[in-house]
Amino acid sequence: MDIPITAWIVLIAFLAVVLVLDLFVIHRRASVISIREAAGWSVVWLVMGLGFCGLLLIWKGPVLAEEYLAGYLIEKSLSVDNIFVFALIFGYFGIPDRYQHRVLMWGIIGALAMRAVFILVGAALLDTFHATIYVFGALLLLTAVKVLRHGAAQVHPDRNVVLRALRRVAPVTDRLHGQRLLVRVNGAWAVTPLLAALIVIETTDVVFAVDSIPAIFAVTQNTFIVFAANAFSLLGMRAAYFLISGAARRFRHLQTGLGVILAGVGVKLLLTDVYKVPIWASLGFIIAVLAVTFAVSWYDTRSTAGTPRQGAGPPNAGEDDTPGDTRRSSYDGSEV
Template sequence: MDVPLVAWFVFTSFVVAVLVLDLFVVHRHATEISLREAAWWSALWVVLALAFGAILLWWQGPVMAEEFLAGYLIEKSLSVDNIFVFALIFGYFGIPDQYQHRVLMWGIIGALAMRAVFIGVGASLLDAFHVTIYVFGAILLLTAWKVLRHGGAQVRPERNIVLRAMRRVLPVTDELHGQRLLVRTHAGWAATPLLATLVVIETTDVVFAVDSIPAIFAVTENTFIVFTANAFSLLGMRAAYFLISGAARRFRYLQTGLGIILAGVGVKLLISDLYKVPIWVSLTFIITVLAVTFAVSWRATSRRPGTKPPDRDRARDDR
C-alpha cells in the first residue's frame, strides 16, 4: 500500500525535530543519565511507538498496524543485543558516562541515514529481482546459525578497518576534550577518543543492518513501515542503553531468542512463494519467543543470584 509523500514529510520532520531538541536543548551539556531518567525516556519511546501503531490502525487499517508492530518488535529485540556491544566499545575507549549520550546521539543520526540507504537499496532489489527474497532468507538463516552456535565474535576496535584508515590521516588524542570530536593541536587537527568511538559504533551498525533490514522485510515490504519501525527502535535505543547496559546477566538467553526469531523470519522469506504466512502469525511468533526468552532468562538469574554473569565479551561484529 502506497503512503502519500506528506506522511513521509511529517514523520521525517518529527524525527529531525526530536534529534535537534535532544542535542541542542535537552542534553546540550554533558551530563550522566540517571537510571530514573533512562527509564522515563525508554517508557516514553515505547508509548510513542505504540501510539504511532494506533494511528496506523485508524488511518490504514489492521494490516499495516500489525506489520509495524511486528517490525518494531524485531528491531527492538535486535537493538537490545546491540546495546551490549556498544557498552563494550565504550569500555574499550574508556568513555565516561557523561559523554556516552552525545556519542550515541550522533551514532543514531548516522544509523538513521545508513538505514534509509539500506532500506532504499533493499526495496529496489526486491522490486527488480525477485531472487533477492531468497538471498535475504539465506542471510537470516546463516546469521541465526552463527548466533545459536557461537553467540558472535569478540569486539576488536583495534582491528576496525575504518578506524585504522582514519588514524593514518587524522591522529587520535590520548585524552578527552569535553564533548568535542575534533581538536586543534600544535601539529594540526586531531580526533578525540569520542570520534574514534563514534567511528567504531557507526561501522558496527553497518553489520547490524545486515541482520535487521532483511529481517523486517520478512514481515513487510512497505518502506514506510520499515523506516518508521527502524526509527522508533533507534530513537529509543539511546535511553534503553543507559537503562539495561549494566544488566547483561539478566538477558543470558537473548542470543538464543534472537537466533530463533531470525531463523523463523528467514524461513518465512524462503517459503513466501509457496505460502504467505499471515502477519498475525509472524507477530504472535515474535511476541511468544521474546516473552519466553525474557521469562527464562529472568528465572535463571533470579534463582542463582550469585552465579557469575555470562561472558558478554562476545558480540556480532563480523558475521
C-alpha cells in the same frame, strides 16, 4: 499499499525536531544519565513507538499496523543485543558515563541515514529481482546459525578498517577534550576518543543493519513501515542502553531467542512463493519467542546480584583533557 509523500515529510520532520531538541536543548550539557531518567525516556520512546502503531491502525487499518508492530518488535529485540556491544566499545575507549549519551546520539543520527539507504536499496532489489527474497532468507538463516552457535557478537575496535584508515591521515589523541570530537593539537586537527568510539559504533551498526533490514522485510516490504520501525526502535535504544546496559549479561538466553526469531523470519522469506505466512502469525511468533526468552532469562538470574555496568569510564573524570582508558586503548602520545 501506497503511502503519500506528505506522510514521509511529516515523519522525517518529526524525527528531525526530536533529534535537534534532544541533542541541542534537553541534553546540551554533558551529564550522567540516571536510572530514573533512563527509565522515564524509555517509557516516552515506547509510548511514541506504540502510539505510531495506533495512528497507523486508525489511518490505514490493521494490516499495516500489524506489520509495523512486528517489525518494531524485531528491531527492538535486536537492539538489546546491540547494547552490550556498545558497552564494550565505550569500555575499550574509556568513555566516561557523562559523554556516552552524546556519542550515542550522533551514532543514531548516522544509523538513521545509513539504514534509510539500506532500506531503499533493499526495496529496489526486491522490486527488481524477485530472487533477492531468497538471498535475504538464506542470509537470515546463516546469521541465525551463527548467533545460535557463537552467542554474543564480538567487537574489536583495534581491527576496525575505517578507524585504521583514519589514523593514517589524522592523529588520535589518548585524552578526552570535553564533548569535542575533533581538537587542534600543535596546529593540526586530531581525533578524540569520542570520535573514535563513534566511528566504531557507526561501522558496527552497518553489520547490525545487514541482519535487521532483511529480517524486517520478512514481515513487510512497505518502505515507509520499515523505516518508521527502524527509526522508533533506534530512538528508544539510547535510553534503553542507560537503563539495562548494566544488566545486559543477565539476558543470558537473548542470543538463543534472537537466533530463533532470525531463523523463523528467514524461513518465512524462503516460503514466500509456497505459502504466505499471515502477519498475525509472524507477530504472535515473535511475541511468543521474546516472552519465553525473557521469562527463562529472568528465572535463571532471579537470585543473581546485579552485575557492574560495562563501559563506564573514570567516575571522577574532568571536563577537559580527561585521560582515556589507556590500558585498553592502542593509542599513545607519539601519534599526536
